[in-house]
Amino acid sequence: MRHRGALNNPHNRFHGQSLEQVDDGWYHDAAEDQPSIATEVRQETSKSILSxxxxxxxxxxxxxNPYRGCEHGCIYCFARPSHAYWDMSPGLDFETRLIYKHNAARLLEETLQKPGYQCQVIALGANTDAYQPIESQYRLTRSLLEVCRRFKQPFSVVTKGALILRDLDILQEMASEQLCAVYISLTSLDDTLRSTLEPRTATVTARLKVIERLAKAGVPVGVMMAPIIPALNDVEIERLLQTAAGAGATSANYVLLRLPLEVSPLFQDWLQQHYPQRADHIMSLVRQSRDGKDYDASFGxxxxxxxxxxxxxxxxxxxACKRYGLNQRRLPLDCSRFQAPGQMSLW
Structure with missing residues (x-):
């Protein structure tokens, strides 16, 4: 599918029946084999907002998480299996049939005003990207940041989207009070690899510019190399960290490729399509690192x-982090500043 990560819609594990396409041998137009699928978005009225x-x-x-599903279409996304809970496939459905929580900001405000609320740092968009393309229309993330600003509620964001620069005014203001941090997910410096691995994400150049703009604005910014894929992007570790540090990143972390549930067959199909000569070697290294399995979910x-x-x-x-001065000093975000609007300050 053009501009999509998954090659198909695998069976929903909660369904007792499945459909499968079979080539009947009749003539067909090859151009029809790669249709473009439009993104569908539906509204959800949530009952709670924090997980x-x-x-x-x-x-x-x-x-x-203001959105369910993610239009970025990253083939390796660990969140894909969650789409099965909404009666949809973790494959193409995950990146084309999205859900937005229209009442997210109101729920957050109500939650932060509860008498028993204890302030903790909120990770924004931890499951699916809070700055995926549909955010430009629905502006849920922007409305959530505005609530956080009023309450002085600290938060962190991980994103692959350049749209985050739209909210630089709020990020800069809150960073000055040690209330926010941003992490840019940077999987590769090769845009050809990125365009198939993460088809609707910001380009490599755009993400490096985001790091640079955030750093110059005084916003703490780190880089996430997630995932590291054996024999595919692991060769880039040192160069990627050097480039990120040069752009202004001060911290870095990584995740080794995770293939839970439906992600494994989706990723292996992707490998056979794009890197058939390396597919077996890549999966061999993955299994060597996962106790002989495609994935081991053990804590630790x-x-x-x-x-x-x-x-x-x-x-x-x-x-590499030591060589390029990353992770030398991390200031924790400040929860002591939290204050519901209308409360009298003690200072």
């Missing part, structure tokens, strides 16, 4: 993997 987790592998306890190892290859990646990443 909490207790995973030791995730550096935050509270997250907020699911983000980094195990074994010699995973250890080598960890060593290279650590040394």
């Amino acid at each position: 909490r987790n207790t995973s030791p592998d995730i550096p935050f306890d509270v997250s907020l 190892t699911r983000m980094r993997g195990t074994g010699q290859f995973a250890d080598l990646i960890a060593q290279r990443f650590r040394l």
Whole structure:
């Protein structure tokens, strides 16, 4: 499918029946084999807005996702299986049939005003990108940032979208009070690889400009190399971190490729389509790092993997960060400034 990551719509694991296309041998126009699928967006009225987790592998306890599904279409996205809960496929449906929470800002404001609310840093868009293309129309993320600004609620954002610069005014203001941090997901410096791996994301040049603009505005900005894919983009670790540091990033982290549930067959189909000569080698290294399986979800190892290859990646990443001055000093975001509008300040 043109400009899409997934090649098909795999079976929804919660359905008892499935449909499969079969070539009947009749003539057909080859141009019809690659149709363009329009993005469909539907509205959801949510009952709650904050999600909490207790995973030791995730550096935050509270997250907020204004959208379900993601038009960026990253073939490796760990969030794809969640689309099955909405009676849709984790394949093309995940990137073409999206849901927006129209009442997100109101729910957040109500939550922050509750008497028992205890301020914690909110990770914005932790499951699907808060700055995916449809944000330019629905502006949910912008409305959430405005609520956070009024309450002095600290937050972090991870994004592949250049649209975040639209909200530089809020980010700069809150960064001056140690209330926000931004992480730019940068998987490769090769735009040819990016265009198939993450088809509707901002270009490499655009993301580097985002890092530069944020850094110059005083917004703490880091880079996430997520995922590192064996024998595909791992060769770029050192050069990518050097380039990101040169653009102004001060921190860096990574995640080794994760292939939970339906993501594994989707990714393997993608490999066979785009890198058929390397596909077996890549999957062999993945399994060597996942205890012989496509994926191991065990706490403590699911983000980094195990074994010699995973250890080598960890060593290279650590040394490169040290070489380019990354992760030397991280200031925690300040929860002590939180104040509901109307409250009298003690200072």
